[in-house]
Amino acid sequence: VRALVEVDLVLYPGEILGLVGDNSAGKSTLMKILTGAYQRDSGEVLVAGTPSHFKNPHESRDVGIEMIYQDFALCGNMDVGQNIFLGRWPRRGPFVDRRKMYTEADAVLKRLKVDVNSVFQRVESLSGGRQQSVAIARAISFEPRVVILDEPTANLSVMATERLLETMLELKKHGVAQIIISHRLQDIFAVGDRVMVLKRGENVGDRFVKHTTEQEVLQIIVSGTRDTAMTADQALAKAA
Template identity: 90%
Template sequence: MRDPTTPAPIVEMRGIEKAFGAVQALRNVDLVLYPGEILGLVGDNSAGKSTLMKILTGAYQRDAGEVFVAGQPVHFKSPHESRDAGIEMIYQDFALCGNMDVGQNIFLGRWPRKGLFVNRRKMYAEADSVLKRLKVDVNSVYQKVESLSGGRQQSVAIARAISFQPRVVILDEPTANLSVMATERLLETMLELKKQGVAQIIISHRLVDIFAVGDRVMVLKRGENVGDRYVRNTGEHEVLEIIVSGTREHALTADEARP
């Protein structure tokens, strides 16, 4: 039973099903996410993690099941609709324009206007404000993105997502190609977002990162829920065991698995 002091979920997915032809990618999957929570979503490469997140963001359409955001039923037809509801996804390739500068990338496609012209002063001031809010350093908002390191490009991608004032941010393998130092900076940024009440889902094969910043870890296997644990009540070894040998029949929720 959920602790009555716990806030209502910001996202809840119930009984999600998705097939691609004869391949059943998701089978009756449930997910819950609370405000300000960092949830690690793990599993092998065919587990269905990205498919589930693309359904949440409207990139894919579910075959069955329900999705609720802040208690309201939703059925997003596109990522634009999920963005309007406060959900942002940052993909592994960052989706940045390398030949544009930091400020232009943060406000790409929605540059502030002054009459018929781009209000560059406002754009760069707001870009700088977002970066300061995240406590990240990219040297200059006028710097071309292609000249930045992978870690700083990741920071720009996060800043762009945060500029939409989301309630939920999804990060797809955010530390996969980062140096140790860049990874540490990213994890610090995630904790800063948490302080500001932004809920986050991190898809990652790096359990060490999830255990560094996460509150809870959810395991998918062959498109099914096979385990859910509070980070404080488990360890990497148990989660690896669930990834390798977990079954839906023996799956426990985080509350059921409490010691």
């Protein structure tokens, strides 16, 4: 089984790219290659023009790639500050420097304009939307170049979804590139710059959000092929 076939993905600083396609299109596989969870069989990954090969997620994190999974991967019995710095709590000698940890956690939340009552609040007491915000804050604390969000609005309320999209736009202001994997085209069209369609492991087209419609993207998902695929620039030139 070939999960991906000659897929090209380009992402620019501060850009929000929507990655769409049916189940088994190859979206998660591609992202796991970018984060080092899976090893590619061929091709190359360039980060800021430099060839990179990630043997594990720690190596992708070292060059600034973070992924936020659908289940958030948080520890519910710990508080917000502890989760943001989970596994790398700042130390003063042999002891955890709690003052520094909570001060820096609070600074990250304020930077993202995240609505969490307190860094001392246990994560399990937070709503799904606020837990999502904590997961994003943890990713941002690593100062990433790229943040990948896997179905981030799948289990969120309308209000929580709006807050998440606002947070994504805030990240964009700071120059953080983002890839959002989603079946909800309305979310991608609300904040995205480009949308890319995968089908059976192939890139069957991408479009600038400002110059396409949800209907056109759905048409590409249903009937697009690699032979008819166009980049966003090619599609824009053809429409001119």
